[in-house]
Amino acid sequence: MTGLKKTDPRALRSKRMFKEALVALLSENVAITSLTVQKIANKAELNRATFYLHYVDINDLLRELVYDIFANLEEILTPLLRLESLNDREQLLAVLDYFYLHRKLFAVLVEEAGFKRKMHEVLKTFVQTRRSMRSFEGDPPRVSLDILAASLLGVIMWWIIEGNDYSSEFIANQVELLYRK
Numbered sequence: 531m532t533g534l535k536k537t538d539p540r541a542l543r544s545k546r547m548f549k550e551a552l553v554a555l556l557s558e559n560v561a562i563t564s565l566t567v568q569k570i571a572n573k574a575e576l577n578r579a580t581f582y583l584h585y586v587d588i589n590d591l592l593r594e595l596v597y598d599i600f601a602n603l604e605e606i607l608t609p610l611l612r613l614e615s616l617n618d619r620e621q622l623l624a625v626l627d628y629f630y631l632h633r634k635l636f637a638v639l640v641e642e643a644g645f646k647r648k649m650h651e652v653l654k655t656f657v658q659t660r661r662s663m664r665s666f667e668g669d670p671p672r673v674s675l676d677i678l679a680a681s682l683l684g685v686i687m688w689w690i691i692e693g694n695d696y697s698s699e700f701i702a703n704q705v706e707l708l709y710r711k
Contacts, residue, residue, distance in 0.1 A: 545584050547574040549595050557634040562592070562642075596645060599635070600652065603628060607656055619702060621660070626686075626698035633690040640687050649686075654679035681708075 551573035555565060565588055571578045585591045606628055629636055639645045654675050661672070672678075682705070689701050 541584065544574075544576060544580055545594075547576060548581060548584065548591055549598070550574070552591055552595060553635050556638040562638065596639060596648070599632070599639075600648060603652060607652075619706065622702045622705060623698055625656070626689075626701050629686055629690060630694075630698045633694050636686075636690045637694075640690065646683065646687075650676075650679050650683050653682050657682070678709075 548570060551570050552565075555569060555573055556562070560569070567578050567581050567588060570588065570591070571581050574581075581591075585594070606624065640649070657678050658675055661675075685701065685705060685708075689696060693701075
């Protein structure tokens with residue numbers, strides 16, 4: 531028998547319910563600063579004691595939620611980056627679709643500096659990986675990875691906060707026009 535400890539399904543369910551409650555509250559435009567453990571517990575239809583069984587505080591819950599988001603984003607991006615048959619536009623659409631699907635949550639989280647830094651790094655890695663797959667000797671100089679990732683992040687932030695009436699396809703078209711060679 532291995533030393534792996536099986537996670538209690540009730541604990542997984544409770545944690546999922548707290549995360550869903552947090553997302554629901556943030557989607558209702560409740561400010562992060564006005565969140566309380568009691569509000570989250572009430573929304574999850576669980577009690578505060580259960581919350582404290584799983585999390586130290588609200589920031590701990592937020593950290594885990596953000597970690598889950600980035601793990602999920604990496605799960606989506608990694609296979610896309612390995613598919614040579616998928617063109618840049620299809621990859622961009624897949625990424626934008628993910629952001630669009632979670633736009634309400636991203637609209638709140640993007641206000642946090644740590645989230646923006648991490649998102650910048652994810653976009654930078656995505657661009658670098660795509661570049662390395664397509665680079666040829668003698669390629670002309672390209673825009674800095676930091677500048678490109680920052681501009682993409684800026685477009686995505688604007689889109690999910692201000693311009694979310696636009697589809698991911700429209701944004702992909704605009705990004706293509708912006709970065710056309």
